[in-house]
Amino acid sequence: MAQRWQPVEWKFEPANSHENAYGDELLTATFEHESGTTHEVSGFRYGDGTVRVRFAPPSQGRWTWETHSTDPELRESGTFEATTNRTETALHEHGYLVADERTLRHADGTPFFWLGDTAWSASTRATPEEWADYLDHRAELGYNVVQVNALAQHDASIPHDRLPFGADWEMDSPDPEYFEALDGLVAMAHDRGIVPALVALWFDYVPGANASWDYVYADRHPMTAAQARRLGRYLGARYGAYGTVWLVSGDSEFDEESLQVYRAAAEGLRDACTHPPLTVHQPGGQVTPAIANDEDWLHFHMYQSGHSTDLTGPRSQAHSTRTLDPPRPVLNGEPPYEDMYNRDPDERIDRRTVRAAGWVSVLAGANAGLTYGALGIWNWHREGDAFEAGEDRWGKSATWREALEFRGAEDYARLREILDGFAFDSLEPRPELLVTDESGVEAAVLADALLVYAVDGHRLTLRDPPTVDFFEWVDPGTGARRDAEVERQGDDVRVSPAPFDGDGLLVGRR
Structure with a gap:
């Protein structure tokens, strides 16, 4: 029994030692899911002289496999069942x-x-x-x-x-x-x-x-x-x-x-x-x-x-x-x-x-x-x-x-x-939101937020920013949060300095 997104290894004994086989394409293996999806991977020479294949099934269900080689001892086939991965990490849950x-x-x-x-x-x-x-x-x-x-x-x-x-x-x-x-x-x-x-x-x-x-x-x-x-x-x-x-x-x-x-x-x-x-x-x-x-x-x-x-x-x-x-x-x-x-x-x-x-x-x-x-x-x-x-x-x-x-x-x-x-996958840089172009100050918009980083946490003026529900300052060194004081001047928004020492992240939440 195998688990989805977990490597499974097969070991094969070649007919001879295949001296200097490191570079030889001794074996390839085809894996087919019950849905018809197929994957092909290469085998590799292990230190003990065996040839091995590693494959992590991406889907639950029944899999069949077959190896292909000029060496008859390396030609085999089989089946296995893949189940849900029991390891609770994002890599194993989402692939x-x-x-x-x-x-x-x-x-x-x-x-x-x-x-x-x-x-x-x-x-x-x-x-x-x-x-x-x-x-x-x-x-x-x-x-x-x-x-x-x-x-x-x-x-x-x-x-x-x-x-x-x-x-x-x-x-x-x-x-x-x-x-x-x-x-x-x-x-x-x-x-x-x-x-x-x-x-x-x-x-x-x-x-x-x-x-x-x-x-x-x-x-x-x-x-x-x-x-x-x-x-x-x-x-x-x-x-x-x-x-x-x-x-x-x-x-x-x-x-x-x-x-x-x-x-x-x-x-x-x-x-x-x-x-x-x-x-x-x-x-x-x-x-x-x-x-x-x-x-x-x-x-x-x-x-x-x-x-x-x-x-x-x-x-x-x-x-x-x-x-x-x-x-x-x-x-x-x-x-x-x-x-x-x-x-x-x-x-x-x-x-x-x-x-x-x-x-x-x-x-x-x-x-x-x-x-x-x-x-x-x-x-x-x-x-x-x-x-x-x-x-x-x-x-x-x-x-x-x-x-x-x-x-x-x-x-x-x-x-x-x-x-x-x-x-975060929707992030787009928006330097034009900043009235002044300064090193260490960057602005970006996301589908659900506006983010501005200021290396010294100083007062910011934003040029016609997208509408947000409220602004807050976040301390990037501690995670502390404080409401930001804002003043609207026409289409622009002036934001008070960060209420803590050092750098600050201005967050506009939608």
């Missing part, structure tokens, strides 16, 4: 993610606001016990995505506890123990209703993908397009059944040469998965370039506003990305990370900066979601570790457990909680 014109949604159409956290380096470093503590903490706050590098993160704290292709970086021979450990991390996130968002190929595996770093794995072990396609197919077959979302690239500056490698990885992922939302993770300050935007496998946009107190980036990148054609959902997948250097060793990025960048991003048009990050967690730092690749650039690191308690993560959880009270 895996799809992208429409401006919104990420569950399979049943329920809007999904991406509240992610950044744990790029957990794949090579986190123990199961550490990972459980981390996930439980984030799930309790309401986080529903975790962004992790499927391979080794080049600027992680060291030493790595495990490596995807072994110490000799044999790119055609994945290390079985590494991917079995990654199996566990992905499954633990899925079990808690947290979507795994895995990076397939950070820039350091693709020659020429980012010229600003001089230490990259690609210098020694460049990945070809054929290897990237093989890796994509392998990752998709192994992790697609967990509802994984794929960041095909990481911090990559696309050109025609590197795009060939990333396209191959994306096609491998797409061919192997049942539910494969795909995006690219851009370097700081950049929007999706035209050559990547033209790719038919791209489902949504993820920009990185970068690690600075300057709030013009989160706004301008959201605005620019929303102008791309065709329209796709937009989210800020890397705002300023808490406790990182602000491009200056004498100043760290604080909680208020992180919070402001989040609200500015969302109201400027990145309403599909937001990802928090903290120095200490993304590099998975422990006491006594070295942070050689990043300390000069980003600062001396807290441990991941210390960083887990940084308060900025609570602010992003509060942001999601506030937006969940409205039709």
Whole structure:
């Protein structure tokens, strides 16, 4: 018996060992629901020599399956019944993610606001016990995505506890123990209703993908397009059944040469998965370039506003990305990370900066979601570790457990909680509502509300705003609410300053 939206695994014994079978398409499996709907997924080679298939049935009822292979020992068929999922999370109740014109949604159409956290380096470093503590903490706050590098993160704290292709970086021979450990991390996130968002190929595996770093794995072990396609197919077959979302690239500056490698990885992922939302993770300050935007496998946009107190980036990148054609959902997948250097060793990025960048991003048009990050967690730092690749650039690191308690993560959880009270999928940026154009002040309208964020909570004048029933100020750092005093001047509305220190969110409720 299977459960809807829970992976089921089948294990097959091949006729021979299929030496170097990592890249071979040994097996595909077709699953047909009693309604006639069919899905096809790829098999993958497991470390013990078996070939395995993972599939998460999206519907209740009777399913039949059949495998296809040139190896007669891998050709089998069968049936099973899928029941309602007994895990009480939105992911298991409403299903895996799809992208429409401006919104990420569950399979049943329920809007999904991406509240992610950044744990790029957990794949090579986190123990199961550490990972459980981390996930439980984030799930309790309401986080529903975790962004992790499927391979080794080049600027992680060291030493790595495990490596995807072994110490000799044999790119055609994945290390079985590494991917079995990654199996566990992905499954633990899925079990808690947290979507795994895995990076397939950070820039350091693709020659020429980012010229600003001089230490990259690609210098020694460049990945070809054929290897990237093989890796994509392998990752998709192994992790697609967990509802994984794929960041095909990481911090990559696309050109025609590197795009060939990333396209191959994306096609491998797409061919192997049942539910494969795909995006690219851009370097700081950049929007999706035209050559990547033209790719038919791209489902949504993820920009990185970068690690600075300057709030013009989160706004301008959201605005620019929303102008791309065709329209796709937009989210800020890397705002300023808490406790990182602000491009200056004498100043760290604080909680208020992180919070402001989040609200500015969302109201400027990145309403599909937001990802928090903290120095200490993304590099998975422990006491006594070295942070050689990043300390000069980003600062001396807290441990991941210390960083887990940084308060900025609570602010992003509060942001999601506030937006969940409205039709956030209907959000449209409306900068023209503001009489003055100021950095750190953003306005947006929703089907049931008007929202204005002001980084210093000052008096606002709104130009001919839509009719609302009443205005209130919300403290984004505490959630406290106070009625706002308003004065109408013709078509304009003047609103009193926020009645608390710091930033404020003006809410007009309909």
